[in-house]
Amino acid sequence: MTALAEFAMLSQGWRRALLMILAGAIAALAMPPLFFLPALFVGVSVLVWALDGAEREKGVFRRLIGPAFWIGFNFGLGYFAVSIHWVGAAFFVDGGWLLAAMPVAVLGLAAILSLFWAFGVSLAHFLWSDSWLRIFALAGFLALAEFARGHLFTGFPFNLFGYALTANPEMMQAASLVGIYGLSFAAIVVAATPALVWPAAERALVSRLLPLFVAVGLITLQLAWGHYRLGDITVEENPDMRVRMVQPVVAQDIKWQTFAREEIVNRLIDLSTMHTNPEDEGLDDVTHLIWPEAALPFFLSDEPQYIAQIARALPDHITLLTGAPREAYGSDGSIVPGQRPFNSILAFNSDGEVISSYDKTHLVPFGEYLPFQDFFERFGLSQFVHGSEGWAPGDARRLMNLPGTPAFLPLICYEILYSGRLGAPVADAQFILVLTNDAWFDYSIGPAQHFHHARLRAVEEGLSMIRVANSGISAIVDPLGRVTVQLREREIGAVKGSPSLPIGGTLFTQYRHMPFFALIVLGLVLGLLGVALQKRRQAKHL
Template sequence: MTWLAETAMLAHGWRRLLMLLVAGAIAALSIAPLFVVPALFVGFPVLVWALDGAERRTSFLGRLFGPAFRIGFAFGLGYFIVAFHWLGAAFFVDGGIMIAIMPFAIVALAALIALFWGLGTALAHLFWSHSGWRILTLTTFLSAAEWARGHFFSGFPFDLLGYALTGNDEMMQAASLVGVYGLTFLAILLASTPALIWPADGRSWSRRLAPFFLAVLVIAAQIGWGNYRLNSTQVAERTDIKLRLIQPVVYEHSDWSRAVPADVITRLLDLSATRTSPSDPGLEGVTHLVWPESSLPFFMSQYPEALARIARALPPDVTLLTGAPREDYENGGPGYNSILAINSDGEIVASYDKSHLVPFGEYLPYADFFSQFGIRQFVPGANGWAAGDGRRLMSLPGTPDFLAVICYEAIFSGDLGADIGKAQFIFNITNDAWFDGSIGPAQHAHHARVRAVEEGLPLVRAANSGLTFLTDPLGRVTASLAPQQVGLLDVVPSQRLAGTPFSQVRYGPFLIALLAGLAIAWLSSRRGRA
């Protein structure tokens, strides 16, 4: 390890960048659903050692965009290529030119996101010192960079470093205290402690090992506290609602021209009315039938009989909650990716329009330019899709208020809308069939589970091809369907918790940690120059 530390500090040029690219790729093995947490403790020390050996430029811009920037960028590039590789599965759906540009698109996206990490390490190096506090300096600026990439330019907070510390039910409970951004701060700090062991620099083994052993104790304490919370928290089941979740595996989502609306409705209704046993009352025993995102790959105007058929199939007082495209009849513009609530009279009694759209997925930035190369947004729909008016509760007759979240809206920690405190559960419909065969669906599902823990809310999740499941407000999966399984799942959500520390104070602890880290970074850097 002394050899590795010295090599990382002394390496220059392409050798240093290649080493950091590999180190970042190794660190990415800690993400969901792999959760190889020791990989963080291998990758991050290399980053610290490389910054130890980074040349200092004299000008401010030279120091900001010089070697330290390139070090963080290379490390981030390796991390994000591995973390986001599963996005390439969507390119195989359309085939043709999309497959040819897939590797370039993945690398370009990884490089774009890695700019945040490059800026984070560059700022950290402005305050760099040779004391042990330098790992706190790195933690402060890199976790701030993670927050920035989750919020700026529409935000893309997939695979935040904090998710590495949520690999099981016990570890996940810490999200109820500080959220995933707080866990990101903790993950970087803990994973950097091996950098203080090597090289020796004349220090005793006890002094060198103490921070690492403290990191191990922190993780042990996290697991112990999580186990205590799971065993001591009482979770009560609701009595006023029962949902039937349908996992239809509808593949017409990618090409509406292949969809025959009458056939799609028939498949959905037949599956919805299935009796799983002789004693199963079928739809007579549920209050809400749930069809996931993209289960209706057409506008209702293309098949006006749809509402009438749904009305005939629904027993009295049963409401259908379905993912469906909604046309902008008033303005004649792009459609909406929506949740429609349809009662047994065939009336649309409520709706929610997705407000946080996926770039290149549901709308195409710089559409005029990309269309010249035959590139369009992945999700079919004329003129792209329009964003709704923000996250909000859905309120239906005889239904507890719930927070409607469509697809990747569930990955935005602390940004689920102003009314989240009034919601009784999180209702998440999604279509991850674009990424079947990759780790993407499991990764996306895990992010949604962490939202349940943060907010202390049950999570009802209906996915087109998986993963469909129910969690309690502690994030534990209590019922689920297997990926690619065409089937149904009858679930009763539990009661929400009174509240979690994170739901009350949001980013407060994270902000305090950043301010404290910044103060210590400034003091340690001044002491190093004294």
């Protein structure tokens, strides 16, 4: 490790750039679903050593966009190129010339996200010192960059650093205290500790290894507290609600084809009503039937015969919750001309009537709407998710209050990723419902990542989550992040279960991101203290 540390500190130019890209790529192996935590220790330590050897430019601006900036940028480029490479799977759905654009799109997205880390690392270098406290400056600014990445320009909070510390339910429990951004701060501090051990200095071995022992101790404490919390909190299922979740696994390239509509509806109904085993009572013991995002890939007004077919299959006591596109209607009940449709969750009663709806508010750029649409359409570019002119965002988050149903917060797809931004109504929700369609990313690690990120929201909010996906993973997650029932990726079928009752407010629900910002302040104060201590030592030697 000493040789690696010295190489990182002394490297410059293209050697440093390649080293940082490699270090970032290695660090990405700690993200779900791999969770190879030692990789984060290696990657972040190399980042610290490179900053130890980074030149200090004169002038604030030149230093801001100086060597430390490019160290952070290249580290991020390697990290994001590996950790979100699965985004490229969407380009295979339509194929053709899009396949040629895939590498450019993936690397372009990685480069854009790397800018957040570039500025975070560059700012941290302003508080750099030879003290062990420098790793807190890095944690403070880099975690703040992660927060910015999750909020600015609609936000893209995939694979935040903190997810490396959530490999199992025991480790997940820390999210109930400080949220995923607080865990990101902790992950950077812990992963940077090997950089304080090497290169070997004229210190006793025990004192050199002390930071690493502390890091291992903190992770052990996290596991122990999580184990205690899992055993201490009693989770009870809601006895008045039993759902049947259907996972139809409809291929994305045929989903929106007109010829496939009949087959899709028949598959949904067959999976909903079939008996999976001799003890299965079908829909007789079910209160709610749930289908995934865009399960009905057509406007209801276009295919009334299918709605009648669905209504005939529903027993009187059943409420159907399904994803479907929804046209905009005016006060007179007519379709508003020129208004873009919504990506919605619709609630049907057994008569086939829509009794409630939720329209997705947080749309995916380039996926569900096209920024600068007029410009991009000149080159033949359009959004990936089909809609006549893209989708329109819904007005606001709100609870669904259906007859005989506990109030719940409906969300669609990646709306569940935004820690602390699920909307004010989440405080009054009894559970969270997420409908999604990850078929765009089949045969990649994307669906597993998406599901794991969603589980953390259940822990943060202390609420059960029902997640129904087109091709997986569909599951019920309890308020402690444990999976109670599940359909695996690309498993065609249906499964039953009940959401758990809320366990009460967590520290995160009471204070949201305040503990995280307190950690940021702590990191910056300790970074400043490290600079002050270095200056004091230098003054003594003069």
